[in-house]
Amino acid sequence: MNRMFLVAALTALLLPTAAPLTLAAQGAAYASPESEAQITSAMSAAPSSISADATILDWKLTVLREGTNEWTCLPDQADRPGTNPWCITEAWMDFLNAYANKTEPTFTEIGFAYMLQGDSPVSNSDPYATEPTEPEDWVTDLGPHLMILVPDRKMLESISTDHLNGGPWVMWPNTPYAHIMIPLESRARAPRQLGSTTSRMNLSLIPVCSSWRGCSSQP
Ligand SMILES: [Cu+2]
Numbered sequence: 001m002n003r004m005f006l007v008a009a010l011t012a013l014l015l016p017t018a019a020p021l022t023l024a025a026q027g028a029a030y031a032s033p034e035s036e037a038q039i040t041s042a043m044s045a046a047p048s049s050i051s052a053d054a055t056i057l058d059w060k061l062t063v064l065r066e067g068t069n070e071w072t073c074l075p076d077q078a079d080r081p082g083t084n085p086w087c088i089t090e091a092w093m094d095f096l097n098a099y100a101n102k103t104e105p106t107f108t109e110i111g112f113a114y115m116l117q118g119d120s121p122v123s124n125s126d127p128y129a130t131e132p133t134e135p136e137d138w139v140t141d142l143g144p145h146l147m148i149l150v151p152d153r154k155m156l157e158s159i160s161t162d163h164l165n166g167g168p169w170v171m172w173p174n175t176p177y178a179h180i181m182i183p184l185e186s187r188a189r190a191p192r193q194l195g196s197t198t199s200r201m202n203l204s205l206i207p208v209c210s211s212w213r214g215c216s217s218q219p
Helices: 007-011 020-026 033-043 090-101 197-205 212-217
Strands: 055-057 063-064 073-076 086-089 111-115 145-149 169-171 178-185
Touching: 033 055, 033 063, 033 073, 090 111, 090 145
Parallel strands: 055 073
Antiparallel strands: 055 063, 073 086, 086 111, 111 145, 145 178, 169 178
């Protein structure tokens, strides 16, 4: 998830949770080239066995294409860094509505989301952060991943909150918007490199403490 569902889209997001199909009347009968591009982008978020029959919305939640399965896909947001189309199930629509209104989600079923094109950078702790946080919190370089919502957030308590642990982790823990992130490609903490701020600091200490004995004998 990222916090892209802001402003414009969000005012339109005051939907009942089962709403996508109720917007059908707004759908264009003939897709413009722009709509076609958005549909292609949205469909790239998930395997075609899902996205081929999914309902496709734009970020104003206009239906670009009616679907026949339980999935809804939205396209990349060109005005945000990274590539962030996604395909989601109903629980995520409820999640979005709650997120937009800063209320508690009310979904009662597990929610699935595919983001096979990655996502925009995002804080792992603050759902509404607008500026990069420190590296251990700021989630960047997100490749393809899945996201899982569970109605009982207690079930998330035993799962790592470290986004660089290499496997699944919990994003936005201890908030109503906690969910499991599952990277589908290798994801790891970069090895410390000489020349990093930390390394320079350590090196600068060497002349002061030329040996651990010398250091420890200082008053
Ligand atoms: Cu997420």
